[in-house]
Amino acid sequence: MRRPGSSKRGSEELEAWMDTMVVLDAVNEETAERATVRERTALNRWRPRWLNVPRTTSRLTVIIPAYNESGSLADTIRSLRTQTVRPDEIIVVDDCSTDRTGEVARALGVTVIRPRANTGSKAGAQNVALSRVQTELTMALDADTTLAPDAVEKLLAAFDDPQAAAVCGSVIPRYVRTVWERGRYIEYLFAFTFYKPIQDYYEKPLISSGCFSMYRTTALRANGGWSSRTMAEDMDLTWSFYQAGYRVRFVPEAVCYPIEPHDFRFMRRQLRRWSHGFVQNVRLHWRGLFRVPYLRSVVAVALWDALMASFAYFLLVPLLVWRVSPLFLFCYILDTPAVLVPVLTSAVKRNEVRRALTSIPAFWVLRVVNGFFFIKACWVELILRRPLHVYEKGH
């Protein structure tokens, strides 16, 4: 590695580097002032190979909807600030929080918007900020979610495809301690190692996760932003993009770390929201989904599995245990060797084999609980016709 300043060219490089560092310091300063686009362009054009200087892109605005997130918001903003490619602007929507969410955001020098009244949903909060976005790309990030240092850079590359409207990454729970966090950990390892890459190969990821996704702003606006007509606005948006002819991509190397529900009270709220959201989206989009190859099969199979699994867990298996043999209890865990394959493959790469193995029992518990909430959502949404409209965050 050549040391700067060791030659005439090196001296010129050193001076240019010092000018650049002044600009970089101005960008780092935690004030409401932002470096001009010209300064950032100069920074981006000149990067000495021997200096790993983070770049800033003028293409991206990050929207962070936040309601009473003062405990986690600072980590989220800092993880954005330490990206290898940093966004042009970070907008926090303080959705009438009753804690210090707005103060925390302002202290970190990001743009803060506080609507006059609580918007009632994450979609509503995000749309408040969308009207201010002037960049080509918009990223939605949950206020409790941090990112791997190169997550933004990895997602940006996918937008070389002009048809791409949304890109998402992998999700790994930040904390894996309680039964509920451990169960979610196994679910994510399985889904993001096996299911999602296959969906992406067929160009139909089922959902561009709302906690961390990047969108082409024109496509987002053409859709009317995020809709609050369902409890799963990310699924609604993804399926709407497909029906409009756009592509949605999954980049497994772009990793985010959300805080997952740590106790049953919060897990219940999240599962309720997700279950109702899925059923609501199937009801809303079923006609349009039939026009989208592969996705129609994925949704049909997912719906069938969720219904049949609930039937099996709560009716068939208990009946077999009672009438035939207690050994049928093994049905609840029979597919564990199959689940372990993608889970351990991912855990080995992450050096988390012990954590994965000790979390498997929690996965058994969580998927039974999942089945209960799904069947309840079907009953309430489809039979009782009482759609869930109240958005309650998981924590």
Added chain:
Amino acid sequence: MNVGLPGTGLGGLFYLLTALLMPLLELAQTIRGRSNAGRWRRVATQCALAIGILAGLGVAGLALDSLCASSIVSRIHVSQFHTHQPVTRLLGMTPTLLSLITLSLLLAVVEFLHLMLGWSHRR
């Protein structure tokens, strides 16, 4: 996360089959000049996982065979057979066959509805 019926989950079977189909599709892409090394790596990874999952299901099937079959066989009184092996093999294969048939039917219904909706839309 969709919940699968243990041992006979359609979701798992669907993704297994689509993963095992990937090499053939990628071969077609390669012939058309639309593939690259990165894509083949992804295909190989998912295929390897699918094969590993099949092996895992095989282990689960053996476990079902040794733990449950004798109990079921004794309950349905087939002691007159010299050996219960044909019965236990059938018990091991039944969930898989049921899943394949159910999946095929489900996908056929989906495609049929797709054609019907497309036809009624054109009218």
